[in-house]
Amino acid sequence: MLDVKDSLKRLAWTTDHHFLHIQAQHEFMRAWAIQFELAYTDMRVIQLALQLANDHDHLIRFTTAYEAVYQYEYAFVAGGLAGFNAEFAGQLQDYHDAAEALLGVISELQPAKT
Secondary structure, eight states: OOOOHHHHHHHHHHHHHHHHHHHTTOOOOHHHHHHHHHHHHHHHHHHHHHHHTTOHHHHHHHHHHHHHHHHHHHHHHHHHHHHHHHHHTTOHHHHHHHHHHHHHHHHHHSOOOO
16 A cells, blocks of 8 residues: 555544534634645545555545545534534534544554554
């Protein structure tokens, strides 16, 4: 598989920090949107690596987990805190579970530490 350890690390960081940002009900900020776009790029690089490695199982699980998180993050990036809350009020646990599932798949893909 292509070396995507930096993409995995950045996507994990962004997933965790974006959840914590929304959970704390912090307002939207420009840096958040930039991180959102960069995370999407990292996701696509990881998908490409999984496709090239012919790792169909991880590709499906990774993509499904990413898409579950994406819906929450997109609501925030598109509508700010008010937009997120209008669409997902009362669903923070679902968002948390989606983020944890994505972080779990990312952890499986990270190279073993020696």
